[in-house]
Amino acid sequence: MARPADLELASVTKSYGGTVAVDAINLKIKAGTYCCLLGPSGCGKSSTLRMIAGHEAVSDGDIALGNEIVNKLPPAKRGTAMMFQSYALFPHLSVRDNVAFSLKMKGVGKVERSIKATEALKLVDMERYAERLPSQLSGGQQQRVALARALVTDPQILLLDEPLSALDPFLKIKVRAELKRFQRELGISFIHVTHSQEEAMALADLIVIMNNGKIEQAGTPREIFNAPATEFVARFIGGHNVMPIDGRMVSVRADRLTVTAEGGEGVAASVREVEYQGTAVYVSLATEAGLEMTAIVPERAFYQRPFETGDTVTVHWDPNDIHELSAAS
């Protein structure tokens, strides 16, 4: 296997004509990290990934893999590999030939191709399906073949662009767990583009949240959830109430609000909506001043004293749970 390597982006910019898609970003990803690039559509995630892969030229700045600046190298010489969606498998080629395909393009001989393809299939536990066609596999198995096809070049970093988007919700969770397991076993970094905060939270050691071509925040899922740096992050990651208090912009986690019918200390609000979510109940609230909030109340607590739409309640939060946000970047 290739030696895992650190990746560093230094002031990397991508412009398409007049559009700045990625705006002088700086990022370090240590070897062996599961990194998710997270953000809304058009924020620059794929452009960043494609520049790392070498499928898109860098307009300005440097990309270093280990001690080497790789911006000028062609994709196959960088030590990176891109995993494409499983539906990009060639339907008329066997699993083994699909996996060996990029080696064939590189001029690797038939015997060596076959050995390497079998090794890559072993890594993803698919060697016994080597002679099948993609159509004879389940969706999850096809995804593993797509992974083997990327791993056959022995990359130091694997790049994945929305790899789970074509899967149904059940398979998504299964393949997600597999990706995480393979990354741990291989010990190389995976850089995975997604617009799903749930997916990023579940997978990543490092979440990089992008907005308008810039990095809003990079941190572990817990750091980001417990201390969103900006209003954008707090809103995008979900589960937070963003509001102005005493002229400051702050956030309070939705599961840290307490809602009572008995009055007492807090803010009066009316119940707008009650949504049952199984383990918890989501209560949408509006204060008299027109501030909208959501409280996430554990199921048992809620049903000890349930509320209905239209009820007047008191919302309280501990001052220690108020988290200050910096202005939007």
Ligand code: ADP
């Ligand atoms: P994301 O992956 O976060 O959806 P992209 O990196 O695909 O974002 O796109 C970032 C911005 O760059 C968008 O405004 C998009 O329209 C623009 N863009 C992406 N690719 C091209 C291209 N090949 N030519 C021109 N503009 C592009």
